[in-house]
Amino acid sequence: MTTPSVAAPADRRGSAIPTLSMITTRFMELRTRRGLMIAIALVTVGIPTVFLAVRLLLHAISPHTYGPAGGYDIYTALTAGVLYTFGFIVAATLGATAGSVDLTEGMFRHLVVTGRSRIAVYLARIPAGLAIIVPLVALGFSIVCAVCVYAAPSQLSYDGLKVPAGLSQTQLESFAASHANEVICDLPYDHVNIAVPCGGRGGPRPITPGEPGKSGPSGPVILGQSGQPTPATASQVRAAAIGIADQDYSDYKKQFRVPSVSLMVKTGLWLELEAAVGFLVGLGLGSLIGQRTVAMVLMIVLEIILTPIIIRVRLPHMINLQRAVVGGATARLEPSQLPLAFGGGGHDYRLPETATTAVIVILAWVVGWTILGAWRMRTRDA
16 A cells, blocks of 8 residues: 655745745844944933933922923924934944845855845845834834923923913913013014013013113113103003014914824834834845945935935935935925924925925835845845
8 A cells, every 4th residue: 555645845945035934033143233232222212211311310309400301392302303313323234234244244155055045035134124123213212202291391481481382372462461571571573662671581672670870771661763762551562572472473383392192103103214214225235235334334424414415405407316315305204393304493404395206215215225135135146
């Protein structure tokens, strides 16, 4: 009697789709690089944590000298100023390492002789690397959100003046009328010819009460065209303060005491997008060059030097080329309630492009560098 034959399992080593075991192996290879993991954790989690911990401690010790640790201003500074830029850099460093580690450690030949598809070996590095950088960015960002919400100031500080947050224009006018002197002294304004005693505070056109033994204005005055001040009535002071509130309302309504839930969700997704782009481009560049250090330097130059220059200096005949820079595309997708990345002084320096164009540019960079990295992996000599 013959024994029925058992079909041998199909050999999937030539498949371009990576298996779970391949992804796990790539993940373990990256995770065991302790120096790299410590550096990434310090930047994405350590810097914001230490900064916020110091602010919490100083405020607890001397609350009158040091302000609250949280709030909208701290949130925007840490997200748009720190996590956005440095998250991209450490993600690119991780990607460049993942793309070149087999060559630098002499393991590429051993991978080739296993018969595994080189494309699968390359693609396995994508989920392995993202499984490291995405949770770390999320953890650092979550710490920032928690502190900035629960340790926020009780009132909004707008140009040095404590103002309730979220007032309508009518409510802000009412607040200005009841705090007329403070509004005139602290808030910016144009074409309001009135001055009030500010006691040394630096408003646009304040007057300081006369010192003992010296003559000086002791109350509100109207500054006429002749330059001679005339006494101002209380109703004139209130009207001037209301006018200032109307001038500043468009800017005031952009100020928040704490970030909203929708802003935190949008910011988190934006930061994760920036980190993912940095990793994927760094991975492709590292694989293409076959060397980590050069790829890291090029990615740092792209993020710190080239991107700010390209998106700030508009060249009419090269504007489409400028739009093709991935840093400008990710900056275009920044949530509108955040201050612009790379500064700007309140001026929107970003190139005029739609969100659809920005998404296309990002996809082109990600897909293009993935194809280049996989192609170089496939054609490299063992």
